[in-house]
Amino acid sequence: MIDTLRLTAEEAIGMLERNEVSGAELRAAYRAAIDAHDEELHCFLTLVDDDENDGVPIALKDVISTKGVQTTAGSKILEGYDPVFDSTVAARCKSAGLQLLGKTNTDEFAMGSSTENSAFGPTKNPWDPTRVPGGSGGGSAAAVSAGLTPWALGSDTGGSIKQPSSLCGNVGLRPTYGTVSRYGVVAFASSLDQVGPVTKTVRDNALLYGIISGRDECDSTTVDVPPVELPDGEDLRGLRIGIPKELNEADGIEPGVRDAVRLAIELCNELGAEVGECELPRAVEYGLACYYLVAPAEASSNLARYDGVRYALREGADDYYEMVSRTRDAGFGDEPKRRIMLGTYALSAGYYEAYYGQAQKVRTVIAREFATAFERFDVLVSPTSPTVAFKLGERTENPLAMYLADVLTIPPNMAGLPGLSIPCGLSEGLPVGLQLIGAQFSENTLFRTGHALERAIGFDTVPERLR
């Protein structure tokens, strides 16, 4: 009997190696879990019935192109789009023998923090189905948490791996920009987008990061990555951990979240780390504004390709330009339209310098503040999300309230820094995530820190109602 709620990918690899289970049996176990729970949770947009591989199963966020398997990015405009090539990350998962279970739900074009912007309906949080799983990668996070896949890939622009991992109680890594190929990944904001693993444990996370990371000749922004070290230490001796005041005292952080994070910080001390305070005054105060200029500007450019000519949806019209405009109005949902409009405005003549140009300078300021903090510290710590999972529908009418969900994940993203979210406790019966931020290319340090904390915290990643 395979307990998909508890089986880690590492354990599954061991069972396969020892011939205690076959790839087909593993697949059948996860399919049974999907059949039992996905009608309620709606983690998957497309299920794959069979796969040539027989390794550990995996689920991929539906912004990741998979040859011959529909890839919608959560949008009507891409409904029925079957990529004719694999993204590099999908190809690397295949080469590693992983078998694809299916494609997971996402806010449309990965724009959102609750998965409610998916054109195909929201995903529910396995801890409480009246609440959101976070977003945009809510499908991947909820699927891992509910035992519908041992692990999954997400993509993170402003927090779309870290924040849902926080809300669903699993481990999510947003890697350093440039360590994981974006080739074949539906583009949202190209200077920020990064694919990363969503898992039950930090060790699983390191394993999957090892599979997908590294230079790719199809993505000229990728670089050589230091060899991944599977963490096994139990202490944090010699590590300097910084507590950025602004990231830990921001408005809107719930008391229960603050308490759980404070306990985790005390554990850092007990595990032998040297803990101190630091400041990121402008990174946090101006991070969100900076992001909501840079990301929509890049999105407005990236989403120009959906023109009704080369793939997917076309609305009929007698004139070419009318066809394009009608197709885009019919195919895009409210959030992509909002961001396209915002980005187009910020880039338009007369406003470029005041908005986009200024935001790019703020980005420099943010990167410099983090660089100063990393002169004194190896890892910075904060809550991942200011709140636990919120109710479905609570923020859908107020875009600015939704944007605030990422106020703590955005600042490090603007600087291209890696961030690992691990569960650090419960508040009101819902998971709280701890964000560990490292300097560029310090994934191994984050894994080491996350692993030692994970052991010390002893968080049970299985949602209480499913135990």
Added chain:
Amino acid sequence: MAITRDDVLHVAALARLDLTEDEIARLELQLNDILEAVGKVSELDLSDVPPTSHPLDVVNVFRADEPRPSLPLDDVFANAPERDGDFFRVPPTGETAA
């Protein structure tokens, strides 16, 4: 820097979005709210700060410019709404062309 209905129409034309009346009214309100919030970046005097367009300190990447096979045409057209031989077929670009 309040956004007017005319601004919304102008930007929608640039972005090739055929918005409905409802959407125009809603976006006028929402874009004003959002721009007020993101306009916060203008509080800072950053005249001496260089812009960041890319988070990594990488230089250009070159490879040898050698011919390689590209996608077969049937793959290229596999998802196209309308194909005409070796072309994507689209409606005519007439007088209304912007």
